[in-house]
Amino acid sequence: MVLSLLYFWEFPLSDKVIFGEDIGQDYHLGNTTISEKIDEFVPDMWSRQMGGYPISDEIRHNFFPTYLIELFTTHQRAIGWRYILTVAASGFGMFLFLRQIGVGQLASLWAGIAYLSAPTFMTFTLAGHFAKMSVIALFPYFCLCVDRGMTDGFKAARWWLLFSVLIALAAFSPHLQMLQYGLLGIGLFFLYRLCDLWREGVAHQLLALRAGLFTLAVIVGFGLAAEGLLPPYLHVKTHSKRASGEESRRTEEQQLALARSWSLHPEEIGSLVLPEFGGFEGAGGANYYWGRNFFKKNSEYFGITVVFLAIIGLLECPRRRLAWFLGGFFLLVLAFTLGGHTPVHWIAFHIIPGAKVLRTTGMAAFLFAFPAVILAALGLHQMLSSQIEDEARERLSRRIVITGGALTAILALVLIAPVGAAQSWISLFWQDIPEGKRQIMVDSAQWRTAGALISCFVIASASALAWARIQGRIGPTLMVAGLAILAMGDTWRIDRIFLRYEEPRRHLDFRAANPRTVAFLKQQPGEFRIFPIPHYGIMSSPQHHLADATIATGMNNYTMRRYDRLMQEFDGVLGVYYARYFQGQQSPYTDEQLLGAIDPLLDLINVRYLVVPSGIRLETSVYPEVMGQERVRLYENTDALPFSYLVSDAVVATDEDQALEALRTRSIDPRQRAVLEAPLPGPLPGLDADRVTDELYLAEYNAVEGRIRLQSSSKGNRLLILSHNHHPHWTAAVDGSPAQIVRANYVWQAIYLEPGEHAIEFDYRSQPLASARSVASVSLVLVIGAAAWLFRREAERSPGMTAPTVE
Secondary structure (H helix, E strand, O other): OHHHHHHOOOOOOOOOEEOOOOOOOOOOOOOOOHHHHHHOOOOOOEEOHHHOEEOOOOOOHHHOHHHHHHHOOOHHHHHHHHHHHHHHHHHHHHHHHHHHOOOOHHHHHHHHHHHHHOHHHHHHHOOOOHHHHHHHHHHHHHHHHHHHHHHOHHHHHHHHHHHHHHHHHHHOOOOHHHHHHHHHHHHHHHHHHHHHHHHOOOOHHHHHHHHHHHHHHHHHHHHHOHHHHHHHHHHHHHOEOOOOOHHHOOOHHHHHHHHHOOOOOHHHHHOOOOOOOOOOEOHHHOEOOOOOOOOOOOOOOOOHHHHHHHHHHHHHOOOHHHHHHHHHHHHHHHHHHOHHHOOHHHHHHHHOOOOOOOOOHHHHHHHHHHHHHHHHHHHHHHHHOOOOOHHHHHHHHHHHHHHHHHHHHHHHHHHHOHHHHHHHHHHHHOOOOOHHHHHHHHHOHHHHHHHHHHHHHHHHHHHHHHHHHHOOOOOHHHHHHHHHHHHHHHHHHHHHHHOOEEOHHHOOOHHHOOHHHHHHHHHOOOOOEEEEOOOHHHHHOOOOOOOOOOEOOOOOOOOEHHHHHHHHOOHHHHHHHHHHHHOOOOOOOOHHHHHHHHHHHHHHOOEEEEEEEOOOOOOOOOOOEEEOOOOEEEEEOOOOOOOEEEEOEEEEOOOHHHHHHHHHOOOOOOOOEEEEOOOOOOOOOOOOOOOOOOEEEEEEEEOOOOEEEEEEEEOOOEEEEEEEEOOOOEEEEEOOEEEOEEEEOOOEEEEEEOOEEEEEEEEEOOHHHHHHHHHHHHHHHHHHHHHHHHHHHHHHOOOOOOOOOOO
């Protein structure tokens, strides 16, 4: 904990927050009363944003224990304290696990420091990925529980129960992909321990029992976390923009390419020895990254001292099966994270559940950092041993010199020829590197030189300390202290680049931004959406934010697949605006031409106002400016379709592509005629129907509880269009009787109405959520009951009795 506080020392001693890009710039979020925060604990059913999507089926970030901190401070201050606790827990977990497998106290202490300070872990702070860090911190505890569960006889039950609870905690971290990687990793460790016990002659019945307990613990863990697992998984797999299978409309090759996106590449592997080699985005916005991904704002580096000691550990550890398992584990995960560069990811893509809807394989890097740190601890343990025979001492000294010398020589090559070394690497692994990337590589030569110089010093010093220890020149405490200083200094030079602070008092509260514009929007009748130009990201700025506004665009992993496809129709126009106003590029198109290209879809998705920063003025007669007194301007779309409306005619498209094309080109006027993809239960009178007396009133739109109520009146059959995303969890009733919801206008919901006056109600009920809550309740009762039974059973046991073991 002390070391964790030192890493983040500016945070506890001030009112600063730790900046994270994905956390956003709302530094005053959560500045409310405790009672209001408790009310927010239960998630809403539905979100109005981005055409509507199910919040009920999202991951559960507020179920993680550290959420309690938010009751007493702001959201971002709570995340800062979570960082401190997470980093401390990661190092302590590694220490406990190493002690469990027989590593000495000093070596375990050093490894805990190396694990918690590794950039593989610590550099996630810049992106704000605290959930990833939580799973990485929990993984050593996974291993501890499984190892104790495999060897502790009767007392093993408590460890399996704890393992179940830890799985649930990881699920509520909440980062399900990191949890998947963590479970795959612990599955491999379990298989190793099972084989290890079998080779030691443990009875098959006991092995089967251990396998059964492991499986049961995983199932119970899933049960405890069911609300944070089942609904998100089903939604992402079937309805979100990442959906796989027929619903995704992607070929298997396209799905594989998506799954391989943001994988590691050979240049990142070189960065495991020298973190500056492949580069990343450095301090002050400097870009040193010349790799194949779009950008890089983290590092997989875990320390040159770990690399050095891990090689020694692999060669010298007397527990050969453990050493070779860890080495194989490292290589297997490394091959997986390389995506398309090896066949490992292709195999995993086809056999691992959920692999087809997940991406960013590079985030599994913690699973090769973990065995590397363990191997390093095993190597250090050997060096600290006071019972080394002369022959072994000579062999160990020789390997220290060779390993340290080889690593120093590699680093020296980069030091002497930073461009030439990188060019040689490129000639082997990336002959067709784009010229822009090559130029970044050349321009960052001085940066690589500085890094290589530091790394040479670190590895030379670590080798000298190891050699001096083996020769009896220094004691174990001095050696470990020296290695700890080297490890922290080596990793801190990378960690600090990704650690940034902000002072909330210097930033405007989002809720106070543009008050007159916000008041204007709230005064407008009906439900409507706004559309930011040139990019939805402007709404994440406190200068341009509009509190409580319903935004048509944005970024969310739970966005409905079809709505995400619809948003892609705007990319071309928004790209031109972005290049014009954010990159200073000239464009031959006028605002009338650009907006005219997307006008039909803006009408369709109920966009009543365009929002632009005050520094931008749109030259258009179609969208008159109605507000421009603050830091944003509003342009009104007087032709926007209402949130709910009645039509008297419909056509059935042959497929969804035809439906989108008809709406995009306005070959069909959605004010008069709907585009369907399946027949209605009854006829519609057609375009000539008398609709003058039609009435439709939106009585309630309660997204929190998932309820919409309307009242309608018409002389003939009508189709009621509701401008929010079609989703199977919505049901409808007309005058209390169930009504069929059909998909209309590519993304929206619709129901068929007969003549007369009607009371219509739409209700959102997630069956996966209801089922998940039932499963979680049963699992919680089982865990509490089992824990109570174990406590009582142990209390009744005779103090003189000892539990049987399988050792």
